Amino acid sequence: MDPRSEVILRQLDFFKGTVLLAGLPADQLIHALKPQLTSVCAWSWHFGEYSVLKQLDSNCQFSAEPPDQQFDQAIIFLPKSKELTDYLLQRIASRLKPQGQLFLVGEKRAGIERAAKQLQPYGKTLKLDSARHCQLWQCILSAPVADKPLAAWAKTFVLEQFNQLKVVSLPGVFSHGHLDIGTALLLQHLDKLPKGDLLDFGCGAGVIGCFLKQKYSQQTVHFLDVDAFALAATRLSLAANQIAEDDGIHLIAGRGIADAPQNLGAIISNPPFHQGIHTSYKASEDLLTQAVLHLNPAPYSGSELRIVANSFLKYPPLLKTHFGHCHVLAHGQGFHVYQAKRS
Ligand SMILES: C[S@@+](CC[C@H](N)C(=O)[O-])C[C@H]1O[C@@H](n2cnc3c(N)ncnc32)[C@H](O)[C@@H]1O
Incomplete structure (x- = not known):
């Protein structure tokens, strides 16, 4: 079991009524809590974890939005991003009944001590436990909290050098509020893509x-994407650029x-190489080794994988093994753009 779940189970007496578990790991916690609660509802924004949780319990939702109901208590598993923590606290607090309780659990190395300070505006906070390199904090709501919808948390930026493309990002999404250097290099090298669907x-x-979509x-x-916030931000970016979702968008x-x-x-x-606090x-x-299975085979030769990656990552040998070659299309500022075509 995840150490954060173990800490929660050490403090079982604190949990009662209708409880929301937000950002929970895909383990047996939900089963262990159920017998003593009126009801338990799980909210995950990670599609991999959601897929496992859904099999354990049907009362589980994959979304960037909290479930639309009232809870007595909510247990939030600390995410990596400070902005996402703010988002979760505010939106979940707005779903709590008067005198409802927020609990925050997380690993010390993930910054739970600092995050506990983000709880303070909501009421009186108390550290309930510290074990398994984790801490569990409690906050009793001092006043009702107004909701602030998802779109109000978005940050929009315009890429003047790329056709005035608008990007709308959300808390917790990669490179929130600005263009990543690696992505910028890749955008400069997206000419002459083959015909067919693009991913x-x-x-x-x-x-x-x-x-x-603008270019092709x-x-x-x-x-x-594995992350519901990324998909919600993508929807907002599409809308900001007047790209209709029924016009060849999927x-x-x-996972x-x-x-x-x-x-x-x-x-x-x-491609991703950070997940939560663990690399x-x-x-x-998986992408480098299995991409070839998702590309058009002969006679539509020339289908390809084109990626940007930190130059220190040892991706070329993997591409050579699975595609037979790996071309460097560009490099700069610590990044390489690689191209591998299916023969
Ligand atoms: C380096 S970011 C790139 C984001 C965006 N393409 C850009 O260039 O700004 C990698 C993305 O991969 C997503 N990701 C992580 N693990 C994944 C997985 N197993 N399957 C699909 N997407 C994943 C992350 O949520 C993140 O949005």
């Missing part, structure tokens, strides 16, 4: 996919490349 893998706020307007663009909540469509003309990505290369390695 923006790990779309974040949708910057690459929106740029592709006749081709369908798929946007795939948003996919997916990785395995959830992508097949027979694609090209897969374009700034993970799995989604990227």
